[in-house]
Amino acid sequence: MPLIENGHIVEDKYVRVSDEDALPEGVPVLVGVDRFLKEAEALKGRQAPVGVIWPNNRPIAEIAPYLGQLSLIALNFPIFRDGRAYSQARLLRERLGWTGPLRAIGNVLRDQFLLMQRSGFDQIEAVKEADAEAFDEAVHRYTVFYQPATDERPSLLRQRLGRTLTGAAR
Amino acid sequence: MASPQQQKLKVHGPVAVTANRLTDGAVVWRTRGDGWSADLADAIIVTTADDAIALLAAAQKRDIDAVGAYVAPVVIEADGSVAPGNLRERIRVAGPTFELPH
Amino acid sequence: MYAYDEFDRAFLAERVADFRDQVARRLSGALNEDEFKPLRLMNGVYLQLHAYMLRIAIPYGTLSAHQLRRMAHVARTYDRGYGHFTTRQNIQFNWIKLEELPEAMAALGEVGVHGIQTSGNCIRNVTTDQWAGATPEECDDPRIWAEILRQYSTLHPEFTYLPRKFKIAIAASPHDRAAIKVHDVGLRLHRNAAGELGFEVLVGGGLGRTPFVGKSIRAFLPARELLSYIEAIMRVYNQYGRRDNIYKARIKILVHEIGAEAFAKAVEAEWEAIREGALHLSDEMIAEIRGRFIYPAYETLEDRPAELVEALKDERFATWFANSVHAHKVPGYSIVTISLKPVGAPPGDATADQMDVIADLADAYGFHEVRVGHEQNLCLPNIAQKDLPALWAALDAAGLATPNVNHISDIIACPGLDYCALANARAIPVAQEIAKRFADLDRSRGIGRLHVNISGCINACGHHHVGHIGILGVEKNGQEFYQITLGGRADEQAQLGTLLGPAVPYEQVPGLIEDVVDTYMELRAGPQELFIDTVARLGVEPFKERVYAAH
Ligand code: HEM
Ligand code: SF4
Numbered sequence: 001m002p003l004i005e006n007g008h009i010v011e012d013k014y015v016r017v018s019d020e021d022a023l024p025e026g027v028p029v030l031v032g033v034d035r036f037l038k039e040a041e042a043l044k045g046r047q048a049p050v051g052v053i054w055p056n057n058r059p060i061a062e063i064a065p066y067l068g069q070l071s072l073i074a075l076n077f078p079i080f081r082d083g084r085a086y087s088q089a090r091l092l093r094e095r096l097g098w099t100g101p102l103r104a105i106g107n108v109l110r111d112q113f114l115l116m117q118r119s120g121f122d123q124i125e126a127v128k129e130a131d132a133e134a135f136d137e138a139v140h141r142y143t144v145f146y147q148p149a150t151d152e153r154p155s156l157l158r159q160r161l162g163r164t165l166t167g168a169a170r
Numbered sequence: 171m172a173s174p175q176q177q178k179l180k181v182h183g184p185v186a187v188t189a190n191r192l193t194d195g196a197v198v199w200r201t202r203g204d205g206w207s208a209d210l211a212d213a214i215i216v217t218t219a220d221d222a223i224a225l226l227a228a229a230q231k232r233d234i235d236a237v238g239a240y241v242a243p244v245v246i247e248a249d250g251s252v253a254p255g256n257l258r259e260r261i262r263v264a265g266p267t268f269e270l271p272h
Numbered sequence: 273m274y275a276y277d278e279f280d281r282a283f284l285a286e287r288v289a290d291f292r293d294q295v296a297r298r299l300s301g302a303l304n305e306d307e308f309k310p311l312r313l314m315n316g317v318y319l320q321l322h323a324y325m326l327r328i329a330i331p332y333g334t335l336s337a338h339q340l341r342r343m344a345h346v347a348r349t350y351d352r353g354y355g356h357f358t359t360r361q362n363i364q365f366n367w368i369k370l371e372e373l374p375e376a377m378a379a380l381g382e383v384g385v386h387g388i389q390t391s392g393n394c395i396r397n398v399t400t401d402q403w404a405g406a407t408p409e410e411c412d413d414p415r416i417w418a419e420i421l422r423q424y425s426t427l428h429p430e431f432t433y434l435p436r437k438f439k440i441a442i443a444a445s446p447h448d449r450a451a452i453k454v455h456d457v458g459l460r461l462h463r464n465a466a467g468e469l470g471f472e473v474l475v476g477g478g479l480g481r482t483p484f485v486g487k488s489i490r491a492f493l494p495a496r497e498l499l500s501y502i503e504a505i506m507r508v509y510n511q512y513g514r515r516d517n518i519y520k521a522r523i524k525i526l527v528h529e530i531g532a533e534a535f536a537k538a539v540e541a542e543w544e545a546i547r548e549g550a551l552h553l554s555d556e557m558i559a560e561i562r563g564r565f566i567y568p569a570y571e572t573l574e575d576r577p578a579e580l581v582e583a584l585k586d587e588r589f590a591t592w593f594a595n596s597v598h599a600h601k602v603p604g605y606s607i608v609t610i611s612l613k614p615v616g617a618p619p620g621d622a623t624a625d626q627m628d629v630i631a632d633l634a635d636a637y638g639f640h641e642v643r644v645g646h647e648q649n650l651c652l653p654n655i656a657q658k659d660l661p662a663l664w665a666a667l668d669a670a671g672l673a674t675p676n677v678n679h680i681s682d683i684i685a686c687p688g689l690d691y692c693a694l695a696n697a698r699a700i701p702v703a704q705e706i707a708k709r710f711a712d713l714d715r716s717r718g719i720g721r722l723h724v725n726i727s728g729c730i731n732a733c734g735h736h737h738v739g740h741i742g743i744l745g746v747e748k749n750g751q752e753f754y755q756i757t758l759g760g761r762a763d764e765q766a767q768l769g770t771l772l773g774p775a776v777p778y779e780q781v782p783g784l785i786e787d788v789v790d791t792y793m794e795l796r797a798g799p800q801e802l803f804i805d806t807v808a809r810l811g812v813e814p815f816k817e818r819v820y821a822a823h
Contacts, residue, residue: 059511081310081393083433087510090430095545111294111311118429130302141290144283146423148550149430155550156279156423157557193299194369195323233305238319238693256750258689262321266690268701271354271621 002132004113004124005101007139009132012125014051014072030074033058036066044069053105056084060091067098075121077106086119093120093150113138120150179219179226183255184244186213187225188262189236197262198236200229206236210252210263215244273336273566273641274419276384283426284381287388291315292374299371314394314432316362316387317373320691326368327390328380329397330644332404332418332442333361333651337631337640342383344627350376355627357612357620359646359684359735360439361399362390366691388426393434393521395425395506400442401449402645405567406653408601409445411463416562417471417498418442420553423561424499431506435513436521438506439478442471446764451646453477453486453766454738456523457505461495469495475505475535476527477766479732484524485766489536496558499551504543508535568639568654573604576657583661591713592664595675606657608638610650610667611674611682615711618700619685620648629670637663646762647723648684649677679716680724680789681707684735688728688745689752695728697745697752697778702726705782710789719789722803725760738762740804741788742769743781752778758788758815759807770812773820784819791818 003012014030023029028049036052043050051072075085092098103123104116110131116124117139126132148155187200198206199213216222222241229239243255254260298308316327347355350372351365390397398421400414441450444461452458458474471493477486493501514520527535584590598607612620634642637659643651667673676682688699703726710716725739736742742757757769776784796806
């Protein structure tokens with residue numbers, strides 16, 4: 001599945017490892033939350049980067065103690081209509097201060113790219129090749145945004161008043 | 171009449187497979203040659219659950235011509251013509267039961 | 273009227289282009305139906321029994337004459353020459369073709385009208401009092417706040433794929449004409465003891481399969497904190513609302529299952545974290561939105577001018593005046609309700625020609641403004657009393673002056689089995705038949721205020737739970753049957769109706785309703801006691817005895 005990072009299709013450096021398999025040495029790995037929580041202490045000593053897939057039915061606040069040892073957080077959309085991970089993403093960015101890579105995985109389709117970007121995802125794993133190729137078009141469909149979100153796009157609420165998101169938030 | 175798409179398939183008597191045409195939503199019926207027709211007279215009529223399931227499965231394979239396919243009851247009239255088998259299907263074929271505003 | 277600016281116009285044009293592309297991808301097969309359905313729903317496009325249906329939002333029920341004329345155009349060009357006004361301040365076109373939808377949307381978009389978020393699991397069209405800005409009762413114009421919410425919720429990145437649909441309504445008068453207690457969030461705008469403007473916040477109301485009256489979770493929310501508080505509610509709901517069962521996914525179930533107190537606690541905790549943030553509404557922001565509402569340049573006039581007094585000598589005019597004309601906040605002006613319930617016609621339907629007539633009358637007499645209320649009637653909110661006779665004559669000629677507002681024939685009905693793919697039974701012909709039985713105006717006036725609400729299935733789009741008489745279509749062995757409830761109400765004293773007894777077949781419904789009404793006429797304490805009050809006083813038992821003895 002094509003991975004898009006900051007608007008470009010890139011190679012996925014992370015290897016997804018199931019809970020049973022041994023972790024390969026020296027390469028970035030992406031593991032499930034159960035394994036991660038069980039092995040969190042041991043994983044701290046690992047030389048290569050570790051990412052976690054955080055499920056959408058687990059309160060995102062529980063990830064806070066581990067942020068320092070993570071290099072990637074992936075949030076899941078089991079079906080594209082299940083929008084829980086949008087809230088998790090915003091909380092990660094705006095409440096928990098996560099500035100590292102944040103990846104949308106699962107049933108990720110083109111018409112959700114913009115919403116994901118606005119909610120703070122900077123990596124998107126698209127299901128369809130054609131969708132990934134249309135990424136640029138999909139996230140530039142709109143030039144007008146009514147409400148402030150996680151991205152830097154100015155929202156109308158304050159654009160109309162000539163203010164910026166940071167200006168109002170701080 | 172719980173939405174037919176949600177019903178378990180029980181077949182008592184003749185049935186056809188119906189759907190709405192993708193482009194304009196018009197009511198269509200499954201015909202020979204894997205096609206669809208707006209005329210119920212063209213519909214394939216089956217009478218057993220197995221045949222109905224097979225007909226429906228074939229109709230659902232491709233959702234670009236017609237959408238929301240399901241099995242609907244029909245009745246065979248004395249002269250051999252086919253008519254919709256319940257009120258819902260009669261309304262789908264003939265339109266609302268009152269005079270439309272004009 | 274709210275005047276769209278260049279931002280709103282740019283957004284709408286982009287939305288039309290977006291949808292045009294989505295339709296093209298669907299027709300080409302790049303999107304399958306499962307993928308396309310939520311996208312079309314988010315633009316108000318349903319698939320009904322015979323065709324696609326397009327639902328267009330009329331934000332907070334306010335419409336310009338120009339916009340109404342464009343709706344008439346769409347009805348003529350892309351549909352079958354009529355439209356259906358709904359209980360949620362929307363209009364529906366029943367015969368739209370998917371292929372032509374982008375064109376129809378573009379035609380509507382040009383005048384600032386759209387179907388955005390009129391369906392789908394997102395924040396829907398925010399509704400309010402159709403008399404907003406004109407009624408002397410209100411503490412502030414609730415449309416200001418509805419517009420702020422409209423902007424906030426439009427294509428919200430976080431809340432576009434909620435567990436289920438989300439409906440917000442606002443009332444600003446002691447008399448609630450927006451049914452806020454049966455919405456996911458109901459907002460009661462009022463002033464506190466210190467004179468500050470704010471909202472009482474109710475959550476978890478709703479009808480459908482599991483009806484609930486909303487519960488108050490905050491007695492007073494300062495108005496400028498509206499968005500942060502709503503965001504907190506939405507965030508709690510988005511994360512914890514049930515997604516395992518579509519029938520349990522509304523916020524009302526979450527509130528019910530964890531309790532209003534626990535829910536309120538979660539909201540307050542989330543709110544604490546964001547209330548000083550980017551959503552805080554400054555006075556300038558509020559003033560900016562307020563400034564975009566254009567109010568009529570009222571003249572200095574007197575109440576009951578000579579033209580009106582003279583016209584009131586005409587009995588037909590006087591009857592209509594007593595029924596359909598309401599007090600205005602400005603002397604010499606009135607609010608006029610236009611009944612879309614002529615006896616024998618589908619409730620809430622208007623033909624393209626009627627829409628044009630109403631638009632012309634709004635231009636001539638009403639500062640170009642038209643309103644839509646949840647009772648499926650239209651309203652001209654700003655009519656000079658001296659113009660009432662001429663207005664009435666024109667409405668009468670177009671079949672739009674039936675003086676039955678709030679009468680038993682002013683029925684709210686959903687599309688039912690004549691249009692709707694989810695229906696068990698028909699609703700519109702039931703309404704038509706009941707209206708015919710009570711066509712005699714003297715009789716229906718004698719009965720007084722009585723709201724009949726009909727839904728074709730348990731989804732309750734016709735609000736049957738909160739009708740004084742509620743009628744719900746069910747199915748028994750493939751036949752249409754109807755359950756009757758009495759004593760529901762949707763206003764500030766909202767409550768759910770009580771079941772009268774076993775369901776009856778289609779043919780028996782009008783007669784049964786007549787029996788209910790006859791029983792009321794006999795049992796009421798006097799002509800001043802409304803149907804709803806008699807039911808409240810006596811319960812349903814005396815009605816049950818009489819009605820089922822007769823059938
Ligand atoms: C034919 C197209 C329609 C379909 C498929 C449809 C579908 C539904 C469904 C499934 C529900 C139940 C939602 C739930 O309980 O979670 C519902 C509720 C509702 N609908 Fe409709 N509806 C249609 C037309 C209408 C019309 C014409 C109106 C206005 C007259 C309307 C207004 C409402 C209202 C007010 C509710 C109940 C309030 C609530 O959300 O709890 N709908 N609709
Ligand atoms: S109440 Fe049922 S029948 Fe009526 S419009 Fe809603 S879903 Fe359709």
